[in-house]
Amino acid sequence: xxxxxxxxxxxxxxxxxxxxxxxxxxxxxxxxxxxxxxxxxxxxxxxxxxxxxxxxxxxxxxxxxxxxxxxxxxxxxxxxxxxxxxxxxxxxxxxxxxxxxxxxxxxxxxxxxxxxxxxxxxxxxxxxxxxxxxxxxxxxxxxxxxxxxxxxxx
Numbered sequence: 320x321x322x323x324x325x326x327x328x329x330x331x332x333x334x335x336x337x338x339x340x341x342x343x344x345x346x347x348x349x350x351x352x353x354x355x356x357x358x359x360x361x362x363x364x365x366x367x368x369x370x371x372x373x374x375x376x377x378x379x380x381x382x383x384x385x386x387x388x389x390x391x392x393x394x395x396x397x398x399x400x401x402x403x404x405x406x407x408x409x410x411x412x413x414x415x416x417x418x419x420x421x422x423x424x425x426x427x428x429x430x431x432x433x434x435x436x437x438x439x440x441x442x443x444x445x446x447x448x449x450x451x452x453x454x455x456x457x458x459x460x461x462x463x464x465x466x467x468x469x470x471x472x473x
Contacts, residue, residue: 320464320465321351321441323468324407324439329404329405329439332404333359333437334359335359335360335362335402335404335405336355336359336407337363337364337405337406337436338351338361338363338376338407339408340363340376340382340390341409342387342388346409346441348407352376356376356377356378360375362375363392364391365385366386366387366389366426369425369426370429371426371427373397373403374392374393374394374397375392375394375397377395381394400433401434403436404436404437405436405437406437407439408427408431408439409421410440410441410442411446412442412451413442413446413460413463414447414448414451415470415471416450416471417440417460417461417462418451418459418460419451419459420448427458428457432456432458437461438460439460439462440462441463442463442465443466444467444470447463
């Protein structure tokens with residue numbers, strides 16, 4: 320799936336990308352993060368209380384196990400979120416309208432409104448739902464991708 324996403328115009332044009340460092344039950348991003356960090360500025364989230372702070376990925380040697388067992392970067396704080404051009408967002412489930420169901424803590428719900436990025440949600444095909452209830456403050460994904468490629472209607 321991520322190899323298909325590499326050909327997306329938003330990915331090819333982006334210099335700064337917010338990704339995530341995957342848990343075992345998520346679309347695996349470790350190799351993708353490592354490979355593209357040589358050509359693009361890769362930003363990863365770090366859980367700090369009820370918020371996500373952003374840090375630049377500088378290599379696997381600078382990761383430490385953080386909240387929920389997620390490997391998190393220890394590098395420099397990234398404090399210009401408006402410069403992120405593309406965000407690749409994980410989710411427990413997405414629907415074809417771009418609605419997202421997260422893990423219930425609202426981290427991305429609070430982070431995404433601070434960004435001006437193009438947002439692509441990624442999940443496995445079995446995680447695609449017919450409809451996910453949404454609230455007015457929920458940020459709808461610009462696109463949703465599974466292993467089949469783009470599956471959203473936008």
